[in-house]
Amino acid sequence: xxxxxxxxxxxxxxxxxxxxxxxxxxxxxxxxxxxxxxxxxxxxxxxxxxxxxxxxxxxxxxxxxxxxxxxxxxxxxxxxxxxxxxxxxxxxxxxxxxxxxxxxxxxxxxxxxxxxxxxxxxxxxxxxxxxxxxxxxxxxxxxxxxxxxxxxxxxxxxxxxxxxxxxxxxxxxxxxxxxxxxxxxxxxxxxxxxxxxxxxxxxxxxxxxxxxxxxxxxxxxxxxxxxxxxxxxxxxxxxxxxxxxxxxxxxxxxxxxxxxxxxxxxxxxxxxxxxxxxxxxxxxxxxxxxxxxxxxxxxxxxxxxxxxxxxxxxxxxxxxxxxxxxxxxxxxxxxxxxxxxxxxxxxx
Numbered sequence: 001x002x003x004x005x006x007x008x009x010x011x012x013x014x015x016x017x018x019x020x021x022x023x024x025x026x027x028x029x030x031x032x033x034x035x036x037x038x039x040x041x042x043x044x045x046x047x048x049x050x051x052x053x054x055x056x057x058x059x060x061x062x063x064x065x066x067x068x069x070x071x072x073x074x075x076x077x078x079x080x081x082x083x084x085x086x087x088x089x090x091x092x093x094x095x096x097x098x099x100x101x102x103x104x105x106x107x108x109x110x111x112x113x114x115x116x117x118x119x120x121x122x123x124x125x126x127x128x129x130x131x132x133x134x135x136x137x138x139x140x141x142x143x144x145x146x147x148x149x150x151x152x153x154x155x156x157x158x159x160x161x162x163x164x165x166x167x168x169x170x171x172x173x174x175x176x177x178x179x180x181x182x183x184x185x186x187x188x189x190x191x192x193x194x195x196x197x198x199x200x201x202x203x204x205x206x207x208x209x210x211x212x213x214x215x216x217x218x219x220x221x222x223x224x225x226x227x228x229x230x231x232x233x234x235x236x237x238x239x240x241x242x243x244x245x246x247x248x249x250x251x252x253x254x255x256x257x258x259x260x261x262x263x264x265x266x267x268x269x270x271x272x273x274x275x276x277x278x279x280x281x282x283x284x285x286x287x288x289x290x291x292x293x294x295x296x297x298x299x300x301x302x303x304x305x306x307x308x309x310x311x312x313x314x315x316x317x318x319x320x321x322x323x324x325x326x327x328x329x330x331x332x333x334x335x336x337x338x339x340x341x342x343x344x345x346x347x348x
Contacts (some may be wrong), residue, residue, distance in 0.1 A: 001033065004239040009034035014079035016065050016112065019047035021189035022182070026083060026231045031055035041065065041074050046089060046196075048132050048327055051189055065108035075115045081238050082116050083107065086129040089158075091283050093195040094155035101278035105158035113169045113177075123176050123244070125237050126166050128172030130181035130249050131222075132156035133163065141292040144181070144247050145264070152283040163247065178237040178242045180230075183251035183291050187227030188312055188318035193331045199224065199312075202262060203319050204330055206269030216280045218259030221288045225252045226311035229304045236300040251291035252304045268316055 001009075013030050017023045018040030024047075030038045037057055043064045044325025052060055059077075063070025065086045087105055088094065094101035109126070115295075116124045133156060151157050169175040192204035202212050210305060233250035237243045262275045296302035319326060 002096065002164055002319060004236050005029075005033045007239045008081070008235070010036050011080040011084065012037045012077055013081050014041065014074055014077075015083045015085060016041045016085075017047070017127075018042055019044060019049065019052050020062070021047075021051075021187065021191075022083045022185055022230055023047075023083075024051045024189045025227050026046045026085070026234055027058055027188070028053040028055070029231055029235065034083060037077065038137070039074050039077055039079060041070065042086065046137075046191075046193065048191065048325070048329055050322075051191070065112055066103060068111070071111060071115050075119050076120065079121065080123050081125070082112065083125045083127070083234060083238065085110050087127070089155070090129075090197075091132075091153040091155045092281065094153050094158070095283060098154040099133065101154045101158055105155070105162050109162040110165055113165055113175065117169055117173045117175050121175070123178065123238050124166070124169075125178045125180060126162055126235055127234075128163050128179050128181045128247070129184045130251060130291055131158070131286075132171065133181070140288060140331075141290045142249065143292045144249060144295050152285050160233045165340065170245050173266045178243045178245075179247035180234055180237050181231055181247060181249050181291075182328040183223040183225050183249065183289065185227055186224050186229055187315050189227060191326055191329055194333060198222075198258065198261070199315065200319075201263045203269065203316060206265040206273045207319065207323070209270065209272035212262045212265060212273050212275045213278045214258055214262055214275060214286075215278045215284065216258065217286070218257065218262065218275075218277065220258045221290065222258065222292050223251045223254065223289045224256050224261075224308055224311075225250065225304065226306035226308075226314075229306055232305075233296060233302045234298070236296075236299050236302055240300045246283060246295075246299065248296040248300065248302070249291040249293055250296060251293055252306075252308070253291060253293045254308065255288065255290045256308055264312065268312075271309035 019042035138146045142308045166177040186199040192200040
């Protein structure tokens with residue numbers, strides 16, 4: 001077993017949002033690595049119990065990061081490491097419900113940082129969003145040194161807010177924090193829905209023979225990162241001392257055009273779906289996304305290993321295997337904005 005994986009053996013780990021796509025894959029890896037206990041704190045707002053790994057050392061606590069009773073319950077177990085993945089996700093959801101976004105992503109993160117400080121946690125890894133905090137003017141490839149104060153959604157603002165609070169608790173209380181900036185996660189575990197990402201939604205519509213709406217021109221690109229690569233980056237961030245106090249892009253370091261993705265989905269799901277062009281959403285100001293992973297490679301040995309075609313095939317296989325559950329739980333209900341598909345055909 002790798003040194004950084006062996007580090008988690010016998011430890012108690014808290015993963016907020018552990019029932020989600022990234023969280024469930026992280027918890028499975030931690031459980032298999034021999035952690036004494038992996039505690040999942042998740043309110044199941046956008047995740048499902050059937051997605052939680054079934055292992056004897058995984059404890060699921062249904063609760064909320066904004067609720068002190070729930071936080072006292074999980075911190076009573078004296079976790080050694082905290083992976084804070086829970087969030088009110090994502091851009092359009094935050095525009096529809098900005099106060100809830102601030103409450104969960106802002107106050108929830110502060111509460112976790114406070115409990116982690118009082119509990120003398122050995123590492124606090126915060127899941128940030130590289131798709132969010134760089135703004136639209138940053139040069140490509142995106143590097144950790146460039147940040148923007150001109151953001152286009154409450155979600156982007158509160159993701160940056162979380163990083164700023166991490167900086168405060170690191171500088172003032174010496175809490176060993178790490179900020180991991182995710183880029184366009186995809187893979188097994190993400191159920192499609194109104195506020196979810198483009199790949200699960202396109203696959204869902206493709207398997208049902210429905211239209212795939214591209215919001216923009218289709219020439220936009222995203223840095224799609226397979227979930228196991230993100231998990232590997234998180235595990236490294238929780239171990240290496242060089243990571244403490246730092247921020248890292250966790251990405252694939254490669255661009256994929258949205259129109260190419262749509263055509264790939266059509267071909268892989270039977271060819272019945274049509275690809276249409278819809279108006280760009282006002283908050284979607286980035287025509288391209290491409291991240292540099294040089295810093296993560298240098299300091300924690302991060303290296304994305306899963307090529308897009310391989311990860312795409314694994315994701316489709318998971319969809320087919322879990323189709324009955326996915327079809328039952330995929331939620332596409334109207335929200336506060338305009339036409340549903342114009343709204344949530346998001347690119348990341």
